[in-house]
Every structure is written in structure tokens, then in C-alpha cells.
Amino acid sequence: MELSALVLLGLFFVLLFMNVPISFCIGLATLATMLLSMDLMPAITTLAQRMAGGLNSFALLAIPFFVLSGLLMGRGGIAKRLIECAMALVGALPGGLAVVNVVSCMLFGAISGSAVAATSAIGSFMLPEMKKQGYDDSYSAAVTAAASTTGLLIPPSNIMIVYAIASGGVSIAALFVAGYLPGILLGLALMIVCAGYAKIKGFPVAARLPLSVVIPKVAAAIPSMLMIVLVIGGIISGAFTATEAGAIAVVYSFVLAVLIYKEVALADLGKILLKSTETTAIVLALIATSAAMSWILSYENIPQSVSAGLLTLSENPILILLLINVILLVVGAFMDMTPAVLIFTPIFLPVAMELGMSPLHFGIMMILNLSIGLISPPVGSVLFVACAVAKVKLEQLLRPLLPMYLAMIAVLLLITYVPAISEWLPQAFGL
Structure with missing residues (x-):
């Protein structure tokens, strides 16, 4: 458990201080922690499943x-x-x-x-x-x-x-x-x-x-x-x-x-919809990767x-x-x-x-x-x-x-x- 926590949190903060987008920090740190206890393909599959489940x-x-x-x-x-x-x-x-x-x-x-x-x-x-x-x-x-x-x-x-x-x-x-x-x-x-x-x-x-x-x-x-x-x-x-x-x-x-x-104006609605889509996408990407991280924390x-x-x-x-x-x-x-x-x-x-x-x-x-x-x-x-x-x-x-x-x-x-x-x-x- 100590090694898993060290890899998960350590890699997350290292990537964060390197200015990597935070959803990628979470996802990569989670994947690296999964690799400690499973092979590459099962780890990638589990990560994808947990991300999709987190948005469901x-x-x-x-x-x-x-x-x-x-x-x-x-x-x-x-x-x-x-x-x-x-x-x-x-x-x-x-x-x-x-x-x-x-x-x-x-x-x-x-x-x-x-x-x-x-x-x-x-x-x-x-x-x-x-x-x-x-x-x-x-x-x-x-x-x-x-x-x-x-x-x-x-x-x-x-x-x-x-x-x-x-x-x-x-x-x-x-x-x-x-x-x-x-x-x-x-x-x-x-x-x-x-x-x-x-x-x-x-x-x-x-x-x-x-x-x-x-x-x-x-x-x-x-x-x-x-x-x-x-x-x-x-x-x-x-x-x-x-x-x-x-x-x-x-x-x-x-x-x-x-x-x-x-x-x-009606002409402004396109820009407003685009901005709301960008904001929502960022939030949902964070939720998806964080759902996977929550799973590995529990695991x-x-x-x-x-x-x-x-x-x-x-x-x-x-x-x-x-x-x-x-x-x-x-x-x-x-x-x-x-x-x-x-x-x-x-x-x-x-x-x-x-x-x-x-x-x-x-x-x-x-x-x-x-x-x-x-x-x-x-x-x-x-x-x-x-x-x-x-x-x-x-x-x-x-x-x-x-x-x-x-x-x-x-x-x-x-x-x-x-x-x-x-x-x-x-x-x-x-x-």
C-alpha cells in the first residue's frame, strides 16, 4: 500500500508541477499505480472502464x-x-x-x-x-x-x-x-x-x-x-x-x-454554447479520470x-x-x-x-x-x-x-x- 500511495500521489504532484493538464496528471498517475499490480492491457482496460463508469x-x-x-x-x-x-x-x-x-x-x-x-x-x-x-x-x-x-x-x-x-x-x-x-x-x-x-x-x-x-x-x-x-x-x-x-x-x-x-443577441449564442461546451468538457474529463483514481485508492x-x-x-x-x-x-x-x-x-x-x-x-x-x-x-x-x-x-x-x-x-x-x-x-x- 505504501508503494502504491507513493507512486500515485508522487507522480501526480510531479506531473502537476511540470504544468501537465491536471486530468492527464490524474489519469497517468492512476495508470502507473495500476501497473504495480496488473499487466499493461488489463490496466488500460480497467482505466477506461472506470472512467466511463464515472461519467455514467x-x-x-x-x-x-x-x-x-x-x-x-x-x-x-x-x-x-x-x-x-x-x-x-x-x-x-x-x-x-x-x-x-x-x-x-x-x-x-x-x-x-x-x-x-x-x-x-x-x-x-x-x-x-x-x-x-x-x-x-x-x-x-x-x-x-x-x-x-x-x-x-x-x-x-x-x-x-x-x-x-x-x-x-x-x-x-x-x-x-x-x-x-x-x-x-x-x-x-x-x-x-x-x-x-x-x-x-x-x-x-x-x-x-x-x-x-x-x-x-x-x-x-x-x-x-x-x-x-x-x-x-x-x-x-x-x-x-x-x-x-x-x-x-x-x-x-x-x-x-x-x-x-x-x-x-441570437448571434452570440454560438460563442456562448461553445464556451459552455469547453468548460463542461474540462470538468467531465476531470470527473472521469478522478473516478478511476478513486477506484485505485479504494483497491x-x-x-x-x-x-x-x-x-x-x-x-x-x-x-x-x-x-x-x-x-x-x-x-x-x-x-x-x-x-x-x-x-x-x-x-x-x-x-x-x-x-x-x-x-x-x-x-x-x-x-x-x-x-x-x-x-x-x-x-x-x-x-x-x-x-x-x-x-x-x-x-x-x-x-x-x-x-x-x-x-x-x-x-x-x-x-x-x-x-x-x-x-x-x-x-x-x-x-
């Missing part, structure tokens, strides 16, 4: 649907309307535009399901406005990057679907509902940081807008926010599955972006050995969960979320369950943990998008991000050790 899931159909609906919403003029709505509702709070930025990212991330899309769309509108109010470009970009990760917890979220597959049967509907309180808690923590920064810097507080201005701004954003109600409400009520909800989200996004807002009893090893270090669940969080924080700094979830869920989930943690609770903890990796160097994809949008260097973002890292880690620890934050809503809805 009805739930995976939700991913291309939500990717397409997210792209339609992202280009459909949604960001501007959500920002104006947030400005009308919370613009007069301490922290002003920074708090508006956080709320806008929460709303847009929940609709699009993409932290990268939220950073790009919201950042393009908010960063110039924040600069006019005296905010530093690097701080504004840091706020946008950190706040965009809330959309990975507030459903619909593709990474929750990936975790549901990797965990072997956690309800997607339960995961969607479980993400609301942690996502809102994370957003509130970032708002507190923004308010504190504004207080220290002495930024003026905007005047409260009259209802005659607030109501039209909120009304203009309601059609966009209704998608959340439609998708999640339908899933919770049992009217349709998560996959069917994805298809409904595509239809609704099309009507909103093309027919109502008219921000997307070699690696998760059981890791579980036994961790539990021999200490019998204190607080320390073990802290150690898992530290490992995942390091992993998230070097690896994108999708492969990290697919690879490390079968390794750490048995340990968490041995400690009495439910798969649902562990999933929310893991997603929040790896979300921090999206804004952590050296690989954080959201971090680089924020740098590009704000036209600042990476090192300029790190200092303003420090208090936001602390706020996010504080929320992570709270969610880790208080299961009710993740489990109360699913239990209330009987999921």
Missing part, C-alpha cells in the same frame, strides 16, 4: 445545464442590475461601496454559480466606482475576489454536484440547501471587515436613498433573483430534480437575457490506511479536523477545486465519518476550505482574474487580503465545529 450518472447532466445558464446570466446584463439593487439596499451602511461589492458578488455568484464569473462581472462595474470614492485598486480587487467565493456555497453550485458524486450519494438538494447559512455567514464576515476598513480610513457614509429610488432598483433585479427561487424552490418542493432544475435554469436564463433584457485501501494513520495521531476530533483543514488549505493553494474535491473526498470523508461528522457537513466544510484556495497564491484562479480586472500585480493584493483570509478562516472553523450551521436547514426541509 444522471446527476452529472446538471453540470452542463448550470454552466450554460451561468454564462447566459453572466452576459445578460444581470451584474449591473444586481449592483444597483445592492446599492439601493445597503449602500448607506458603513463600508459603503465595499459592502455593496460583497452583496453583489453574493447575489451574482448565487445566480451564475461561478466565482470567476462573479469576479469578472462585478469587478468590471464596481472597481471603477470604488476608485472614484477613494478606495485603493488593490483593496477593491481583494474585496471582489474574496466575496466572489460566497457563490460556491450559495446554490446552485456546480462544485456541490461534483462533491455529491465524489461522496457516493449525498443528496444534491440537501447540499444546495445546506450552503445557504454558511454562504450568508461568510458574506457577513466579509462585510464586517469592509465596515472596519472604512471606519479606519474614514470613508464617508452615503445618504440613505428614498423609497422612490430604492423600489425601482430592487424591482429591476427581481427577475434575475427569481431564478434562485425557481431552481431551489422546485428542488426542495420535489417538483423536479437538480438535473431538471438545470434545464429549467437554461430556459429561464435564455428568456431573461435574450428576450427580456435583450443583452444577448489499494489507501483511504482506510490514511484514516487509521490520522486516528493514531490523536483521539481528539478537534485536532483531527483541524489537521484535515490545514491539509486542505495547503491543497487548495496548489490545486483547483474540482480535482481537489474528487481526489481528497474519498481520502478524508471516511476519517470525518469515523469522527461522527455527516457527509453533508463535511462537504460544506470542504467546499468553503477549498474556496479559500481560489484566492490563495500561487494557483488561485480567482486571484489572477481579480488582478487582471483591477490591473494590479499579485503581490499588491496579498496585504489587503490578509484580514479577509482571517475572516474566512474564522467562518471555516465555526462551520467545522458547529454542525448545525450546515445541517439545520436541510433537516428543517426534511432533506
